[in-house]
Amino acid sequence: NAGVTQTPKFRVLKTGQSMTLLCAQDMNHEYMYWYRQDPGMGLRLIHYSVGEGTTAKGEVPDGYNVSRLKKQNFLLGLESAAPSQTSVYFCASSPGELALHFGNGTRLTVT
Amino acid sequence: RKEVEQDPGPFNVPEGATVAFNCTYSNSASQSFFWYRQDCRKEPKLLMSVYSSGNEDGRFTAQLNRASQYISLLIRDSKLSDSATYLCVVNNYGGSQGNLIFGKGTKLSVKP
Numbered sequence: 001n002a003g004v005t006q007t008p009k010f011r012v013l014k015t016g017q018s019m020t021l022l023c024a025q026d027m028n029h030e031y032m033y034w035y036r037q038d039p040g041m042g043l044r045l046i047h048y049s050v051g052e053g054t055t056a057k058g059e060v061p062d063g064y065n066v067s068r069l070k071k072q073n074f075l076l077g078l079e080s081a082a083p084s085q086t087s088v089y090f091c092a093s094s095p096g097e098l099a100l101h102f103g104n105g106t107r108l109t110v111t
Numbered sequence: 112r113k114e115v116e117q118d119p120g121p122f123n124v125p126e127g128a129t130v131a132f133n134c135t136y137s138n139s140a141s142q143s144f145f146w147y148r149q150d151c152r153k154e155p156k157l158l159m160s161v162y163s164s165g166n167e168d169g170r171f172t173a174q175l176n177r178a179s180q181y182i183s184l185l186i187r188d189s190k191l192s193d194s195a196t197y198l199c200v201v202n203n204y205g206g207s208q209g210n211l212i213f214g215k216g217t218k219l220s221v222k223p
Contacts, residue, residue: 035213040215041215042198042213042214042215042216043155043198043213044213045210045211048210058210090154090155098143099145099157099160100155100157100211101157102154102155102156103154104153104154105153105154
């Protein structure tokens, strides 16, 4: 049972490049989330989804887009990366408004 | 007042010590409370949920005080392996659905 799997684990981008982070969960959870974690800022919610085909904005959505075409996958896109998006990104899932299960994280550097 | 506030620490304690962390929250309608543990460069992991009556899991005890809007975590007989950052998490009931608010964490370092 893999739980929550994020790919890639590391990535370096140049300013203006685009990329997609993939999150997959095998626990049949309805809710999925994308967070970013920066030193001194704690975890901040970017976007979340309460079910297949639905998405909603979190605290810091600007510069990111998401899609939840399949229940088990939640994709986070950066259309034009900026240095301010250098961060550690965590995906999480939950069966409802309950405790979250996190993936291992993606370390992204934008130069 | 920030939504979820924690003392960032670090708390430096010797093995065997008892240590307590507090966390205050601003949304009086919040219904769900959790403590997570995060090791350096790792993902957060659920340590325990916090129930109204208080709950205990081995050396760990969590308490909720709704009147004063804070939760606490007590660790007894600290082990070296308890060294980590402890995150307080509160649901933002009445706000965005499914939105859990994380505190910035309290860092604990247990020394031999």
